[in-house]
Amino acid sequence: MTGEIRERTSARRVALVVAAGRGHRVGGQIPKQYLSLGGRPILRHALATLAAHPDVDAVRVVIHPDDRPLYDQAATGLDLLEPAPGGAExxxxxxxxxxxxxxxxxxxxxxxxxxxxxxxxxxIDRVIAALDTHPGAIPALPQADTLKRDDGAGLIGGTVERAGLWRAQTPQGFHYAAILDAHRAAAGQALTDDAAVLEAAGGRVALVAGAEDNGKVTTPDDLRRAERRFQGPGEVRVGNGFDVHAFGPGDHVILGGVRIPHTHALMGHSDADVALHALADAIYGALAAGDIGRHFPPSDDRWKGAPSDVFLRHAGALVQALGGRLVHLDLTLMCERPKIGPYRAAIAARVADILGLDGGRVSVKATTTERLGFTGRSEGMAAQATATVSLPG
Incomplete structure (x- = not known):
C-alpha cells in the first residue's frame, strides 16, 4: 500500500474493475462510481477489498479518460496497476x-x-476456487420473487417460471485466455455480462453462492440504502499472529523496531523482527487478508534484510483502505534472553508510531517458557499478537 503505481511483469491472478461508465441515474454531477459512500468514493470500497485479498496479485481499473482526477482520488494509497482507458460500451x-x-x-x-x-x-474466495475446475465462474443468488413479463402496454403478459433462475453478480472469474478470445469474438455484440460472452463462445460457467450485500448502486434509493450500512456501530474483528525466529551470530536483536544488545541476532530473510511479524500477521488475520509471506514473499530479494516496519505499515494501510481502524494491539514476546522489561515501553511507542496509533492502544508483554522448549533452551524467540480492528458494518 505504497500509493505508487505497481510495476509488474507477471501476475497469476488479476482483478479488472470496470469503472468507465457515465451513468448519472443515481444523481450528482459526476459518474456514480465516484460519489461518496461512507466518506469514500463508491469505487474505492471494492478496490480496497480486491487489493487486500491474498489471492489477487494485481488490480487494474478501466476508466473513462476524462475521469482520471476522480480516479486518482479514489485510488489514493492503494497498490494498483496503471488504469486502462475504456470504450463506448x-x-x-x-x-x-x-x-x-x-x-x-x-x-x-x-x-x-x-x-x-x-x-x-x-x-472472491468462492469464485477463485471454482476456476480450478471450470473456465468461468460467477457469484449469483437464486431468484426468490415471482417474475412477470410485461406485454408492452403496462399489463402482465405472462408469468415466468422462476425455478432454476439466478441473479448474476460480480466479480465474474475466468481463465484469462478463454475470456479474452471470447471477448474478441463477441466485439460489436450487446451481451449483458461477461459470463454471457464466454457462453456465446461455447464456454461453461459455474455458479457459486453470491451475497445479498453485493448489490449494485444504480439509483438514489440504492445509495441511500448503502449509506445506512455506515450508520450502525460497525463490525469488530479480532486476528491472531504468531512468529518464531532462531538465534544466530550477531550482537543485537531487532524487536518491535527497537535495537536491543544481545549475544546473538535473530535470523530471517528480512530483519527477523519477530514482534512486528506477529503484529502484522494479526492485522492481516483480522482482515482475512493472508499473511506476510503472501504480501511479501521470502522468494523476492527485495525483502532480503528489509526493516519489518514496512510489513506492519502495509498491514495498517490495508485497515485504513477498507475504511476501518485499529482499536488495540496486544503483543507477547517469549524468550529467556534478552530481558524485555527495560525495552517494553520503547517497543510499544515504536509500534504506535509506525501505525499512527495512540500509545495506549498498544500492549507489550514478555514471558519465559520456564526453560522448556526451544525458547527455554535460548535457541530462538517467539511472539504472539492479537489485533482488534473495527470495520464499517
Whole structure:
C-alpha cells in the first residue's frame, strides 16, 4: 500500500474493475462510481477489498479518460496497476481492459463492476476456487420473487417460471485466455455480462453462492440504502499472529523496531523482527487478508534484510483502505534472553508510531517458557499478537 503505481511483469491472478461508465441515474454531477459512500468514493470500497485479498496479485481499473482526477482520488494509497482507458460500451471497456493485461499473461482474471461496493472476501474466495475446475465462474443468488413479463402496454403478459433462475453478480472469474478470445469474438455484440460472452463462445460457467450485500448502486434509493450500512456501530474483528525466529551470530536483536544488545541476532530473510511479524500477521488475520509471506514473499530479494516496519505499515494501510481502524494491539514476546522489561515501553511507542496509533492502544508483554522448549533452551524467540480492528458494518 505504497500509493505508487505497481510495476509488474507477471501476475497469476488479476482483478479488472470496470469503472468507465457515465451513468448519472443515481444523481450528482459526476459518474456514480465516484460519489461518496461512507466518506469514500463508491469505487474505492471494492478496490480496497480486491487489493487486500491474498489471492489477487494485481488490480487494474478501466476508466473513462476524462475521469482520471476522480480516479486518482479514489485510488489514493492503494497498490494498483496503471488504469486502462475504456470504450463506448461496457463490453468494449472489458475487452480493452483484458487486452491491456496481455503483457502480464495472467492465468485467471476477475471482472468486477466498480459500482458494487460491498464485495466480500468470501465471494472472491468462492469464485477463485471454482476456476480450478471450470473456465468461468460467477457469484449469483437464486431468484426468490415471482417474475412477470410485461406485454408492452403496462399489463402482465405472462408469468415466468422462476425455478432454476439466478441473479448474476460480480466479480465474474475466468481463465484469462478463454475470456479474452471470447471477448474478441463477441466485439460489436450487446451481451449483458461477461459470463454471457464466454457462453456465446461455447464456454461453461459455474455458479457459486453470491451475497445479498453485493448489490449494485444504480439509483438514489440504492445509495441511500448503502449509506445506512455506515450508520450502525460497525463490525469488530479480532486476528491472531504468531512468529518464531532462531538465534544466530550477531550482537543485537531487532524487536518491535527497537535495537536491543544481545549475544546473538535473530535470523530471517528480512530483519527477523519477530514482534512486528506477529503484529502484522494479526492485522492481516483480522482482515482475512493472508499473511506476510503472501504480501511479501521470502522468494523476492527485495525483502532480503528489509526493516519489518514496512510489513506492519502495509498491514495498517490495508485497515485504513477498507475504511476501518485499529482499536488495540496486544503483543507477547517469549524468550529467556534478552530481558524485555527495560525495552517494553520503547517497543510499544515504536509500534504506535509506525501505525499512527495512540500509545495506549498498544500492549507489550514478555514471558519465559520456564526453560522448556526451544525458547527455554535460548535457541530462538517467539511472539504472539492479537489485533482488534473495527470495520464499517
Amino acid at each position: 461496457r463490453q468494449d471497456s472489458v475487452r480493452l481492459g483484458l487486452e491491456s493485461l496481455a503483457s502480464l499473461a495472467p492465468e485467471h482474471v476477475l471482472i468486477h463492476d466498480g459500482a458494487r461496493p460491498f464485495l466480500s472476501m468470501g465471494v
